[in-house]
Amino acid sequence: MPRLLPIMSLAFDARQKIDLPVNSNVERLPDYLLQQERVVGAMLDSKKLIALGQGKFRYKVTSFKVFQLQVNPVVSIAVVNTENLLQMHATDSTLDGLGLVDDFELKLDANLRATNKGLEGEALLGVKVSQPPLLKLIPPRILESTGQSILNGILLGIKGRVTHQLIQDFKQWCQENELVN
Secondary structure (H helix, E strand, O other): OOOOOOOOEEEEEEEEEEEEEOOOOHHHHHHHHOOHHHHHHHHOOHHHEEEEEOOEEEEEOOOEEEOOEEEEEEEEEEEEEEOOEEEEEEEEEEEEOOOOOOOOEEEEEEEEEEOOOEEEEEEEEEEEEEOOHHHOOOOHHHHHHHHHHHHHHHHHHHHHHHHHHHHHHHHHHHHHHHHHO
């Protein structure tokens, strides 16, 4: 009977923190965070975000290349609000582009909190996956460092978007709500 080689599991993660001072209307931040679809759309690329119902979204992560393979992750995200806090976590994920990968697992835990000075947040993005057959000749540590670099890039991109887009959207939301009141 031929001996099966163990499947090598790869795991990598990245973490980013954000601190956004808000100069005006800071007292309205908790109400703004309750606007889930709007806030999540400002944090992520709203063109790749699909609202599935109260607190549920599907997000097509920006595709990227890993050693000449195009990778297209799709993540289901649950969003929950508690006092002054918006929390997001991945509930399901799929991966296209790495060939036959049965055990792809994406972890996303993120939060954004309204404080008396602005918004504070943190995001953890992690991946656990078996080594794809198409990449079996590449040492696992190289794949993991490449994966970690890709995740850091994704989080830095989101951080950049949040830094500019979220504050801009908050100001617009405040103006829209002043017109209504």
